[in-house]
Amino acid sequence: MAQANIIDTKLRLVFETGLDEQGKxxxxxxxxxxLKQSATPDQLYAVGQAVATLSNYPLAALNRNDSFDIVG
Structure with missing residues (x-):
């Protein structure tokens, strides 16, 4: 049976930097x-919010991206 082994965890902060010509x-x-692979959603949210306060732009989204190796 195949298994998924986590190899990397990333936190992506998305900022809204303005509007285009169509208002989007x-x-x-x-x-x-x-990042620590054992980090909880609450911990990542707190870190993301803290880092976002250093930006001039409002935080639009936080994303957690995990990468896995699939082995048989």
């Missing part, structure tokens, strides 16, 4: 790599 939001992101 423009987003820019910053990704932080090599």
């Amino acid at each position: 939001p423009i987003h820019k992101s910053k990704t932080y790599s090599s």
Whole structure:
């Protein structure tokens, strides 16, 4: 049976930096790599909120991205 082994966890902060000609939001992101794989959603949310306070732009989204190796 195949197994998935987590190899990397990243936190992506998405900021709204303005509006385009049609009035749609423009987003820019910053990704932080090599996070603890055991980090809980609450911990990542707290870190994301703290880092976002250092930006001039409002935080639009926080994303957790996990990468896995699939082995047989």
